[in-house]
Amino acid sequence: MKGKAIIADGKGNHSLEEIRLEKPNDDEVLIAIGASGVCHTDYDSIKHWPGPFIVGHEGAGIVLETGPHVSDLKAGDHVILNWAMPCGTCFQCLNGQTNICEKNSPVVHHGAYNAGHAGLERTTYQGQGILRSFNLGTMSTHTIVREPAAIKVDHDIPFTSACIVGCGVMTGVGSVLNTAQVKPGSRWSSLEPEGSD
Ligand SMILES: [Zn+2]
Numbered sequence: 001m002k003g004k005a006i007i008a009d010g011k012g013n014h015s016l017e018e019i020r021l022e023k024p025n026d027d028e029v030l031i032a033i034g035a036s037g038v039c040h041t042d043y044d045s046i047k048h049w050p051g052p053f054i055v056g057h058e059g060a061g062i063v064l065e066t067g068p069h070v071s072d073l074k075a076g077d078h079v080i081l082n083w084a085m086p087c088g089t090c091f092q093c094l095n096g097q098t099n100i101c102e103k104n105s106p107v108v109h110h111g112a113y114n115a116g117h118a119g120l121e122r123t124t125y126q127g128q129g130i131l132r133s134f135n136l137g138t139m140s141t142h143t144i145v146r147e148p149a150a151i152k153v154d155h156d157i158p159f160t161s162a163c164i165v166g167c168g169v170m171t172g173v174g175s176v177l178n179t180a181q182v183k184p185g186s187r188w189s190s191l192e193p194e195g196s197d
C-alpha cells in the first residue's frame, strides 16, 4: 500500500514524501498512526543521522492488519509503539539492562537498523528499503512493526496523549526510578512552605 511520511536527508532538510508498505508478515502488524510526538532527538537526527530516514519515534495508532503469527493484537486495537523491545538473550538483557539491548536498542546505534525489528525492506522509498527513526518512523501515515513493538492500550486514551509514552514518558520515569532511585513518599523539602513538617 501507499503511505506518506516525513523523510529527512540527515543534512537538516525534511519533506513529505510517498512511501510504500508491504503487507504484514509473520508477527508483523500494520499500524495507521494516530499521533506522533516530537522528541529532542528528532531535532538532532534530522541534522546528524545518515539519511534518508523516516522521522519520529513516539507514536500511537490503530492496528489495520496483522501477520499470520500475531496472537495478541487484532485489527481495530489501539496501540502505543515501542522501540525498546528487548531480545531477552544478549549480554545486556541477561544483566537487566534491557534498555541497551545489543540486538534491538536504537539507543546504542543511533540512526541504524536494529535486527530485531521489522525488516528494512518492508517499507520503501523510491524503490529502496528506508531507515526509520528508532525502527518506527512515526511521522508517517502508516508503519509496520513486529508485535512486541505495539502495546495495546484502552480506546479512551487519546492518541495525542498515548504517543508520548513511547519515549518522553518512559525516559522520564526511567530517570526517576532507575537513575535517581526516588522512593515512594519522597519529596523535595525545599518545595515545602516554611514551618511545615
Ligand atoms: Zn525520543
Ligand SMILES: [Zn+2]
Pocket (backbone or CB within 6 Å): 086, 087, 088, 089, 090, 091, 092, 093, 094, 100, 101, 102, 103, 104
Ligand atoms: Zn538483548
